[in-house]
Amino acid sequence: MGPAPVSLPAMALPRQSEDFPAWYQEVVKQADMAEPSLARGTMVIKPYGWAIWEVIQRAIDDRIKATGHQNYYFPMFIPAHLLEKEKEHVEGFAPEVAVVTHAGGEKLEEPLVVRPTSETIIWHTYAKWIQSYRDLPLLYNQWANIVRWELRPRLFLRTTEFLWQEGHTAHETAEEAIHEARKVLHEVYLDAVERVLAMPVRAGRKSPSERFAGAEETYTMEALMRDRKALQAGTSHYLGQNFAKAYGVKFLGRDGQEHFAYATSWGVSTRLIGGVIMTHGDDKGLRLPPALAPIQVVVVPIYRAEDEKALVLEAAAKIAAELTPLRVHVDDRAEFRPGYKFNEWELKGVPVRIELGPRDLDAGQVTLARRDVEGKQACPVPEVTARITALMDEVQDSLFRQAVEFRDAHTFRANDYGELAKLVDDPGGFVVGGWCGDAECEAKVKADTKATIRYLPLDPEPAEGDCLVCGRRATEEAAWAVAY
RNA sequence: CGGGACGUGGCGCAGUUUGGUAGCGCGCAGCGUUCGGGACGCUGAGGUCGCGGGUUCAAAUCCCGCCGUCCCGACCA
Structure with missing residues (x-):
């Protein structure tokens, strides 16, 4: 549990250096991102956590589309026999598969597997979609929930049900499929994770023992967390002809002969949220890079008497309006004092805070605080928009650089x-x-x-x-x- | 799934040894004073003590079973 001093309010976090797992759990909880739900290993993603996931989804989805893929959706139930066709695949996933045996008040004739990943049903279906080399390549992706029975769950990092995207492409040649798997790794995953999540990763190949079940080659991006443990942040697989052979995906080639298609699959999940927490977080809580933050700028008004309040709130609203289209929130809650709000927004990782009080109004300025570094600075009101806009890039770069330095130093x-x-x-x-x-x-x-x-x-x-x-x-x- | 610890208002805990009126801090509600780094006063709401069974005049407390959580191991995005 960590020290959790009694004299401080409940918000106090355990120190990262003293108990990293407890720190992580408390950040997730106190920043209001997620909480465990009733069924073991499942979680409720709360609005603040979901807002972060939406930004991640957008970043990934934009890049998936930009690299020529389309989205579709496959069902979550897969007839059990389908799973068994690719030998290594079924052996790899058997221990973590959930199976529906009863429905409609009766025992099912054939059990249904809750998808742990969708290669089986997708390649079964691709057999119908692919007849000729003219049908190739197939460049598709889906956003979905999947279930892998977890014996030791951790919020975001390892839960029984989680959300991800899974791309499944079919190609005419091995070279083309390998190129696809590597391209997605770099142009979709690495680009989004480093530029938006500011999480430095190393791209590489997995050893055979760490490969995806049924893959010829697994490419990975690996990040280093602040407790010096590595996190697999995303994978992209070259599946060769394994699934095409298992599910009979043949096409008539340019040479007039029948060929099995070459496959890739690739995914990133809600685990990325855990990665962000453990890459950037500090003893005060979350630190979010501006490109990812649901709230990029928070304005905390400070006032005493009612007349002061009116003036300050008016000035705050004006600044917030000028900062459009940045994601700005004015925290005008009357029931908390400024100091409380500072701590709360730091816990939630908001990259830049604007403090605005009577002293600022008198001086024609605002007070700025960055989440990535200590200290505050004054900024004349006319320069606020330009300064904040510049800070978005500065904080983004700074968090990335700090993470790179930490990673390289370890x-x-x-x-x-x-x-x-x-x-x-x-x-x-x-x-x-x-x-x-x-x-x-x-x-x-x-x-x-x-x-x-x-x-x-x-x-x-x-x-x-x-x-x-x-x-x-x-x-x-x-x-x-x-x-x- | 194996080893260990723990389940008491929303959260963190005391009470269990030695059975007898459920208690504290935080949070929550109302009112007032406050407001530039986690405010304070007064008033108040909120608990079948994880679940089921047993022992007993009487069980948070003793016994049996189950469930759940956390930590450690084997499996994993």
Whole structure:
């Protein structure tokens, strides 16, 4: 639970450095983003959390469309037998699948699986949609909820039901599909996450053991949280012909021959919200980058007597109006004093605060406070719009830079196994070093240290050193970390 | 799903050892004074003590069973 001093109001947060999980839970709760719901592992996303998700959705969706994809929607129930056609896929997902066995007051003839992901039903359907190379590529995406039974849920990071988008594309050639998977990783995910969420990520490939069940190659973007644990922020898969073969998706090619289609799938989820919290948050609570913040600027009016109140509120309304189209909120609640409001908006991560009181009015200025750095500054009223507009970019850049510096300061090179084991634990972070490609070496690291390979180079270069684990020739460099 | 801890007004807790009137802080409602970094006073509302069974004149308290939450492990976006 952390210290939670009795003398302070209930809002006081545990310190990040003392109890990071408790800090995270309290931020989610006190910033009013989400709360656990009745069924184990499920959550209610509250309006403030949902507003953040809407901005994320917009950022991702715009880029999905800009890269030539269309949205559609598939049902959440999948006949159980469909799931079983792709062997690795079903084995990978079996432990976390929820199955509906009864409905309409009777036992179902065939159980229905609640989708843990939609490859099966989608590729079953694609078999009907694809006849010729002229039907390709298929570039589609859906926004959906999915269910993966979770034994140890955490709000946003790991819940039994979660929201995401899943893209499912079909292609004529392997090269084209691989290109698609990489393109989405960079032009949709990496771009949105770094530019909007200000969350720095490293793009790479997953090792075979960390691959999506049924994929030939899984591309990932990995972020580093402030407790020095890695977070898989999004994945994009090259599925080869595995699903086409399992579901009979054949087309007549340019050569007059039948071919199986090549597939990709890719997704990001509400987990990104957890990533934002743990990338930027500090001991005062959330810190949101302006591009993501539902409220970009909050105006806190300060007044004593009624006549003062009228003047201040009028000035506040005028400033707010001039800041359009920025997302501005004037906090004119009478039941709280200014100091309380400062703390509350800092907890909720609003990037810029304008304080406006009698002293400011007299001086023809407002007082500005940025969430990304300490301190306040005065700003003459005529310059407010220009200054705030500039601050949106400044705070956005500043939060991204702080996160990059933290990440880079916690990325290490290990020269031997002892260093690897030491560094992933203390201080923690990404630890890079040679790997021979053997799953046994990977498993040994996990057993010894809890760290897993988070990413491998997108385009491996000829290895120079030896495998950190077994000493044999390394085939490529791996980045290890303890992960969420 | 295994090991451990814990379930008492909305939140955080005391009370359980030794059975007997449910209590504190925060929050909430009304009124008043306040208002530049988490205000204060007065008044008030709110609890089948996780659920079910048992022991007893009497159970938050003792016994049995179940459910849930959190932490640690195996699985995961």
